[in-house]
Amino acid sequence: MSPLDTAATLPRNSDIEAALAEAREAYAAARPRSAALHAKAREVMPGGNTRTVLFYTPFPTAMVRGEGCRLWDADGREYLDLLGEYSAGLFGHSEQRILAAVKAALDAGINLAAVGEKEGQLAHLIAGRFPSIEMVRFTNSGTEANLMALAAARGFTGRVKTMVMRGGYHGGVLTFGTEHSAVNVPIPLAFTDYNDPAAATRDILAEGEQLAAVLVEPMLGSGGCIPASVEFLQALRDATRKTGAVLIFDEVMTSRHGPGGLQQMTGVTPDMTTLGKYMAGGMSFGAFGGRADIMAVFDGHRPGTLPHAGTFNNNVWSMAAGCVAMGEIFDAAAAEALYARGEGLREALNAACARAGVAMQFTGRGSMLSVHFRPGPVTAPYKPGPAEEKLRELFFFDMLAAGIYIARRGMVALSLPVTEADCGRYVAAVEEFIAARRPLLAV
Numbered sequence: 001m002s003p004l005d006t007a008a009t010l011p012r013n014s015d016i017e018a019a020l021a022e023a024r025e026a027y028a029a030a031r032p033r034s035a036a037l038h039a040k041a042r043e044v045m046p047g048g049n050t051r052t053v054l055f056y057t058p059f060p061t062a063m064v065r066g067e068g069c070r071l072w073d074a075d076g077r078e079y080l081d082l083l084g085e086y087s088a089g090l091f092g093h094s095e096q097r098i099l100a101a102v103k104a105a106l107d108a109g110i111n112l113a114a115v116g117e118k119e120g121q122l123a124h125l126i127a128g129r130f131p132s133i134e135m136v137r138f139t140n141s142g143t144e145a146n147l148m149a150l151a152a153a154r155g156f157t158g159r160v161k162t163m164v165m166r167g168g169y170h171g172g173v174l175t176f177g178t179e180h181s182a183v184n185v186p187i188p189l190a191f192t193d194y195n196d197p198a199a200a201t202r203d204i205l206a207e208g209e210q211l212a213a214v215l216v217e218p219m220l221g222s223g224g225c226i227p228a229s230v231e232f233l234q235a236l237r238d239a240t241r242k243t244g245a246v247l248i249f250d251e252v253m254t255s256r257h258g259p260g261g262l263q264q265m266t267g268v269t270p271d272m273t274t275l276g277k278y279m280a281g282g283m284s285f286g287a288f289g290g291r292a293d294i295m296a297v298f299d300g301h302r303p304g305t306l307p308h309a310g311t312f313n314n315n316v317w318s319m320a321a322g323c324v325a326m327g328e329i330f331d332a333a334a335a336e337a338l339y340a341r342g343e344g345l346r347e348a349l350n351a352a353c354a355r356a357g358v359a360m361q362f363t364g365r366g367s368m369l370s371v372h373f374r375p376g377p378v379t380a381p382y383k384p385g386p387a388e389e390k391l392r393e394l395f396f397f398d399m400l401a402a403g404i405y406i407a408r409r410g411m412v413a414l415s416l417p418v419t420e421a422d423c424g425r426y427v428a429a430v431e432e433f434i435a436a437r438r439p440l441l442a443v
């Protein structure tokens with residue numbers, strides 16, 4: 001039986017609540033082992049997990065094995081993995097060159113409390129690739145990279161305030177879906193609107209010399225794979241040049257787009273860039289870099305510079321895997337090919353939605369895309385209405401039933417092992433979804 005047969009037999013229910021109830025029930029019935037693991041974890045972990053993005057009701061699917069772009073869950077079901085570990089899994093789950101590099105690094109001794117040969121090598125690979133990066137340092141995560149980039153901007157400018165975008169996401173303690181969250185680091189903030197060049201210019205100039213930094217994703221990732229317009233990024237560039245604020249592009253996700261990230265594609269060069277996710281082959285990683293004069297605030301050869309600590313900043317497995325990932329596998333040609341594959345997939349998905357005339361579309365760039373259940377252009381972050389929320393959930397369960405693993409919020413991040421045939425399978429599953437759920441998708 002093809003995995004799509006499962007989707008085809010899903011209920012054609014015109015009432016979304018009933019459809020969802022049925023989908024949830026089928027989901028739970030098929031995954032007793034995941035349910036049991038969740039119940040056990042809940043005894044000692046709030047919500048039964050330790051990474052909020054992986055939480056959903058009734059309980060998340062527990063995965064036990066991955067190979068290439070395939071995953072197997074605790075109940076023995078196989079999936080095509082189109083989530084790609086939220087973009088960190090660019091190389092898939094079993095790239096032999098990454099595994100060999102990590103193994104060799106561990107065989108040579110687990111962390112040596114010393115500088116090694118790989119960190120300089122990886123730094124050269126990265127500096128050679130991204131237009132804004134003259135100097136770079138490493139962290140353990142994208143969150144930390146952003147925190148340290150902001151520290152660099154404060155140290156360099158002697159100012160304290162940071163401007164971020166409403167709807168932006170820069171890590172667990174820098175999350176701006178709502179302006180004020182108890183989870184965020186208590187740094188002085190100003191806000192402006194994504195993809196609104198006039199508002200951004202006005203707001204940056206109004207802050208004037210108060211502003212140490214402007215932090216922006218050149219495509220919103222968590223916010224729904226919504227690309228920034230070149231005009232918007234250029235407005236940020238022009239206004240920050242006027243006030244002296246440090247412009248930071250968070251390319252933790254988007255650095256995979258082409259050889260030099262979205263900064264190269266858009267031709268807008270920030271002062272600093274933050275990186276992370278896939279770049280160490282799937283090992284924990286973050287990096288921040290940029291203009292040499294700004295990064296010099298961490299140069300230990302100079303008196304009075306800032307410290308940048310972190311036990312695992314140059315851990316041997318991330319450094320070794322990063323050198324192979326960026327030096328041998330994800331070269332310019334591989335980056336361009338992956339980008340093209342993603343563009344083709346998004347076009348095919350949008351063509352299917354347009355043919356069916358439904359209020360459903362996919363936004364994104366290259367290998368990252370997200371589903372939206374609304375008509376008209378999606379150019380800014382938005383709070384989905386209750387019906388949209390339910391459709392997203394239904395879509396997620398229907399994709400799982402079809403054997404396709406995506407983010408609960410509807411995001412896809414293609415990995416290198418994903419083939420054209422795999423992309424075709426996703427398009428077919430989306431077409432099945434549209435056919436089965438059409439009454440719920442009216443424009």
Ligand SMILES: Cc1ncc(COP(=O)(O)O)c(C=O)c1O
Nearest residue numbers: 141142143169170171221252253
């Ligand atoms: C744009 C962006 N910045 C920063 C981060 C944080 O990275 P990490 O989860 O490695 O801390 C993420 C993670 O999803 C991200 O999407």
